[in-house]
Structure formats: C-alpha cells, structure tokens
Amino acid sequence: MELHNTQSLFIYNSISKKKEKFNPINKGAVGMYVCGPTVYSNVHMGNCRTFLSFDLVFRYLKHLDYKVRYVRNITDAGHLENDGESGQDPIAKKARQENIEPMEVVQKYTVDFHQTMSRFNALPPSIEPTATGHIIEQIQIIENIIKEGYGYKVNGSVYFDVNTFNKDHQYGKLSGRKLEDMITNTRELAAQSEKKNPQDFALWKKASPEHIMRWPSPWSDGFPGWHLECTAMSTKYLGQQFDIHGGGMDLKFPHHECEIAQAEAVNKKSPVNYWMHANMLTLNGKKMAKSTGNNILPDELFSGENTVLSKAFTPGVAKFFMYQAQYRSILDFSNEALVASEKGYNKLMDAYRNISSITTADSSSNDISSWKQSCYDAMNDDFNSPILIAQLFEAVKYINTLKEGKTSITKEDLDLLQQTMQAFIFDVLGLTDITTEASGTNDTLCGAVELLIELRDQARANKDFATSDKIRNDLQEVGIQLKDGKDGTSFSLN
Template sequence: MQLYQNQNIKIYNSLTGEKEQFKSIHEGSVGMYVCGPTVYSNVHLGNVRTFMSFDVIFRYLKYLGYKVRYVRNITDAGHLENDADVGEDRIAKKARLEEIEPMEVVQRYTVDFHNILNTFNFLPPSIEPTATGHIIEQIELIKTIIDNGFAYEVNGSVYFDVHKYNESNEYGILSKRKLEDLIHNTRELDGQSDKKNPQDFALWKKAEPAHIMRWPSPWSDGFPGWHLECTAMSTKYLGEHFDIHGGGMDLKFPHHECEIAQNQAAKGKSPVNYWMHANMLIMNGKKMAKSTGNFILPNEIFTGDNPHITKAFTPSVARFFMLQAHYRSVLDFTNDGLLASEKGYNRLMEAVKSLSELKTSDKSSIDINAWQQKCFEAMNDDFNTPILIANLFEAVKYINQIKDGTVTITKEDLETLTKTINDFTFDILGLKDDTIQTNTGTDKLSGTVELLIKLRQEARANKDFALSDKIRDELAEVGIKLKDGKDGTTFTTN
C-alpha cells in the first residue's frame, strides 16, 4: 500500500477560493504544470521562492508514492515587455542591448536558472519544454480556436475574441474579475487598433521587419502570444485535463485566466482541477526593486556581497528561512530573519546528527506515532511547511530530553523518530546538511579549537574562570560556538 492511500491532502484551490480534498484524476498518478521563467535576466529571488514551494509539493507527492509528472516550461520567446500585446520581446531586447543573438541570451540565463536551483537543492522537473520548441503545437492550437469561432485574424495577427468567448463562458472565473469592469477600466492604446476590443489578447503576432525572433505560420511570419505556450505544452504532456497548475500570484491575471479561456475555447473543457498560487516575496517590508536598491540576487546570499545582509548564508539556511512562511503568505526577506533561521537550522542539524548517539530504554515516555502523524497532517493541510517545521523542533526538544535522561524511548520508537525526522527534513523539505562543511571545518581548524577547549578545561579546573570565559567569548566573536554537555565540550561554526 502506498502512503498516499492513508493521507487526506487538502489543497487551497484559487479557482474556488477554498481548501478542497485532493483526488487525482488517475489513481496513483499526478500531473502538475508550473509556469517557468522568462530567461532574459538572472533569476529573481521571488521566482526562486515560487519554484521552491512547488519543489516541496513535488517532493511530498513523490514521497507519498504518487507517480508525478512535473512539467515546468522555459519561456524563450513571445513574452513582450509589460506583459502586453505590443512592444518588444524581452529576450530580443536584451540581445539588442548586449549585441548578441537572442538564443545566446536564452542559453546564458537558462544556465543561470538551473545553477541557482541546483544550489538550492531543487529536484529537476520531469519535463522542461521550451516555447520555441513547440511552435507547431501552438500554431495548431490557434487553428482550432479559430475554427471554433473564438479567434480572428487581422493583418497577419490572430487575437482571442474575449467578448465572443464570454457569451458562453466566464472570462474572469479564476481572478474573479468581471468583463464589464475590465471594459470600463481599459483605455485604447496605440497599436491596438487591429483588435475588435481592447480586452482581446494575441495568439499570434505578425513580426515587424526589425523583429528577430520569427517563425512562418498560415497568417504571417511572426511569433506566438505569451499565454499560448503554456496551454500548448501543458496539454501536450499532461492531457487536456490534469491535476495541478501552479505559479506565482502575479500570473493569476491575465496569464492563467487566458490559459483557461484558450483551453475552454479549443477543447471545450477547463484544463485543471486545482489552481495553486504562491504569494510574493518582499524585502525589509517593501517591494523588491532594483531601481530603489531594495534588491538581492540569490548568489549574493551565498557570498554575503550585498549591503542588506551582514554575512554569507548557506543555501540550506536560505531555503529553511523561506520554508518558514506558508507558500500562500507574503514572505519578508530580512537579515534578522536569516540570522534567526541560521540558528534554528543549526539546532535542527545538530539534533539530527545526535540521533545515533541516543540511548534506548524498554519503555517510551513520549508518543512518537502521534508526533509523526502531526508531521503528515501539517503537509496534508495545503503543504503547511511552517507547521511542519514547528513539529520538527518539537522532535528536537524530545532528542535533547532523551540526551538529558528526562524522557525515555524504545529502540522501535527511536527508529521511527529517526526515519521520520530525516524524511521530512531532507526528502520533503529538501534541506541539506551544510554544517558538514562549515561546522567541522578543516582538520587544522578542528585541531586548533580542540586545543583551545582543552586549555579552557584546564582554566576551569584551576578556577581561572576569567580565562575560561575569555576563550569562550573570543571564539564566539569569530563564529565558533562552544557547547558544554555531559559528555564534554563540542563546537559549531556559524
């Protein structure tokens, strides 16, 4: 029996605004699509936070025994500036500014994206399709939408007819926006005169003479609309109707709203059962923006080379920090938050490493099975990583109590505790023990600190507490923390 058969997962569905019991379309299998990056610049920390949320969801579903097909695309064409239907392609603009080929831009920032996600210990998706690799599928999809009467061609461009669609469907069903309100709040922009209505969006755009990225189509040499690629690729690899579609909150409208409309217009059905949206990341209580200097790149967290942080932090500390906020909550990225997370992360790693040293008894005075169930319940409740982490720290308390002899545990319960805390910490949350590199240090550092610990012990034996405290305090100042216990003194580095 697979673990998922005993678990009752509830997912907050953005479509209904409620937590719903998760039931996959096909028993034992899950299809999940997440909108990936537009690769024209270094990956933004807010994007990392979104992809991290779905990495944990992917990990948990796999852990429960589901066969998960996780598709996350790469947008390498068609995404115009300001998410509009007019203007310059973001990748083509970067290529023009740097005087390189658009596909050089794509390659450079796709590599950066993968490197950053690998550093944060993300699992790769099952399939990572690109927009440019699926031009034929997008053209065929447009043909179907035209044939079904929901799109029109004018001057080589093709537009989705939102008003026609809204006669028999509900445009705005996901974002809870009414077409009447959109009409009232829309002003006609230059360059939109080809459209029947300002709310219509591009399925195919005729390329201007200077536009580099172009492909032949029945309507013109041009390029697909941004929204179209996700409909084409998600349904190609997951079917016309699949389980989960995820992305950042900023994609709910218009991107995901347009995806629903395209699929409904082409296939006659809504594409997805559960729409999931990760909330935004802010920094020091404000929107993160390069223009204001309130900004940090993921790599700068690891090097400490940013004025908003006081030191470098390991990838696992940064990951641990982000997972302490629920994916649907706004996350405020601060130096103080990272410092606190580092302390908590080190406590957790220290406890996990000490599990093998715990002594067992013929009786347990703690209910490990009840604690284990609380860990599952946290993840089953819309993947609530903050509650899971709180439960892991409850286990840290148990471990310290077992060390001190104030509670007892049987060998069987210790095996359950060990497996569960390792599974949830490493397999599901995706943390790594970075302290293996930073806490033990080199042999020379370890030997030096051990010598200082020995000198401190001698000072204490001679009642020279001033020297003892001086050794402890000065080591702390350089990031080496001594911890006295029943079995002697150990050290960690921060």
C-alpha cells in the same frame, strides 16, 4: 500500501477558493504543470520562493508515493511588454544591450536558474520544455482556435476574441473578474490597437523588421503570444485535462485566465482540476520584481554582498525561512527574520544529529505515532509547512529532554522518531545539513582546531585561564565558536 491511500491531502484550489480533497485523475499518478521563469536575467529570491513552494509540493506528492510527472517550462521566447504595437521583448533587448544572440541570453540565464535551484536543493522537474521548442504545437493550437471561431487575423497577427469566447464560456472565472466590468474599466490607452477589444490577447504576433526572434507561420514571420506556450506544453505532456497547475500569484491574471480560455476554446473542457498560486515574497513591504530593482539575488544572499542583510545566509537557511510561512501568505524578506530562522534551523539540525546518541529505555514518555501523524496532518492541510516545522520542534524538545535524561523512549520509538524526522526534514522539506553544506570544514581545519581545544583543556586544567581564554577569544574572532559541553568541547563555524 502506498502512503496516499492512508493520508488524505487537501489542496486549496484558487478557482473555487476552497480547500478540496485531492483526487488525481489517474489513481496513484499526478500531473503537475508549473509556470517557469522567463530567462532574460538572473532569478531573484522572489522567483525562487515560487519554485521552492512547488518543490515542496512535488516532494510531498512523491513522499505520498504518487507517481508524479512534474512539468515546468522555460520561457525562452521574449514576449512584448504589452500587446500593443510599441512593446519591447526583454530577451531581445538584453541581447542588444550585451551584443550577443538572443539564444545566448537564454542559455546564460537558464544555466543560472538551474544552478540556483540546485543550490537550494530543489529537485529538477520531470520535463522542462522550452517555448521555442514548441512553436509547431503552438501554431496548431492557434489554427484550432481560429477554426473554432475564437481567433481572428489582423495584418499577420492573430488575436484571441475574448468577447466571443465569453458568450458561451466564462472568461475571468479564475481571477473573479467579469468581462463587463473589465470593459467598463478599460484604461485609456493612447496607442491605437489592432485588437477588436482591449481584453483580447495575442496568439501570434507578426515580427517587426528589427525583431530578432522570429519563426515562419501561416500568418507571418513572427512569434507566439505568451499565454500560448503553457497551453501547448501542458497539453502535450500532461493531456487535455490534468491535476495541478501552479504558478506565482501574479500570473493568475491574465496569464492563467488566458490559458483556461485557450484550452477551453480548443478542447471544450476545463484543463486543470486544481489551481495553485504561490504568494509573493516582498522586500521593504513591496513585491520583489526584476523591473523595479526591488529585489535580492540568491548570490547576493549567499555571499552577504548586499545592502539589506547584515551577514551571509546559506541556501538551506533561506529555504527554511520561506517554509516557516505558508506558500499562500505574503512573506516579507528581512534581516531580522532571517537571523531568527537561522537560529531555529541550527537548533533543529543539532537535535537531529543528537538522536544517534540517545540511550533507549523500556517505555516512552511521548506518543511517537500520534506525533508522526500530526506531521502528516500539517502537510495534508494544503502543504502547511509552518505547522510541520512547529511539529518538528516538538520533537526537538523531546530529543533534548531525552538527552538530559528527563524523559525516556523505547528502541522502536526512537527508530520511528529518527525515520520520521529524516523523512520530513530531508525528503519533504528538502533541507540539507548545514555542517555538510558549509563544507569548508575540512579535515585539516578540524585537526587544527582539535589541537587548540586540547591545548586549551590543558591550560584550564592548570588553571591558566589567561591562555585558555585567549585561545577561546581568538578563535571566536576568526569565526570559530567553541562550545563547552558535559562531555568535552566541540566547535562550530559562524
């Protein structure tokens, strides 16, 4: 029996603004598309948060025994900073700055993105298509949009006619905007435009002579509009209608709105059943962004080389920190919060490791089955990871009292507890054990520290506390913490 038959998952649908029971189009299978990064610079922690939010979604769907096809694109064609005539393409800009090919820029930052995701222990998507690999598909969609009467050509460029579309469709339904309001509130743009209306968006842009990335098309040598690639690739790999479309909150408008318009214009039906938007990670109370420089990079976090944090943090701790907030909430990145999460994370992992040393009894003082279901309830409620983590800490408390002999548990319950902890900590949350993560802990070091612990024990037995304290304090200074417990001394690296 597949788990999704016994667990009912509810997802907050951005378009209805309600939590809805999740029913996939094809029983037992899920199609999910998530907007990936534009690869013209290193991904920052804010970008990572979104991808880790959807990694959690992907993992939980898989855990529920769904067959998931997870498509996440790489935007490797630069798009203009605006639809006007004066925009810059960030990839081309970077290429010029570094005096390399645009595709070298793309390659460099795609590799960086993959390495970063892998350090966070995020699963790779099932398909990771690139925009430049789907130019033909995009051209076909443009032809169809024109044929349907929703696109128009100007000087070798093609634009989507939002006004015409809005006559028989509803432009703005995802982001809750009305076209009339948008027209009323149009900003005064100095630059003249080829567009009939400021709300129209580019499907194809004719390349200016100095523009490097260009492809032939029926209209001009040029490049596709930003919104088009996602429509092309999601349709190609998931069909005209699929289950889940995700992305960062900042893509809701105009990007996702335009995707809906394009797909509806061509396919005559709404492309997505469940829209999911991950909220922003802020720094100093403001959204992290590449352009403003208000951001922190994963490498700066892992190395501790940054101005915001007092020390380095592992990828697992950072991920745990982010999962302590729900994906739809704004989360502020701060030193204090990270430190707090790190302690909690270690506590959780310690307890998990201690499960193996628990002795069992004839009866259990806690109801493991209902606790297990409460873990599912948390995740079933729109992937509420903070509540899941709270539930895991309930188990931590139980494990610790078991260890102290204050409570009891049967063999069966202990196994169930262990399996459930394992499933949620490692499979669903995708966390890694910090001791293996910081695997500077090699045998050589262990041997040396064990020896020092032994010498210290002898000194203590002889009441030579000057020596024993020197060993303890000096080790502390180099970052090794000795921990005296009931059955001997252990150590950890800080």
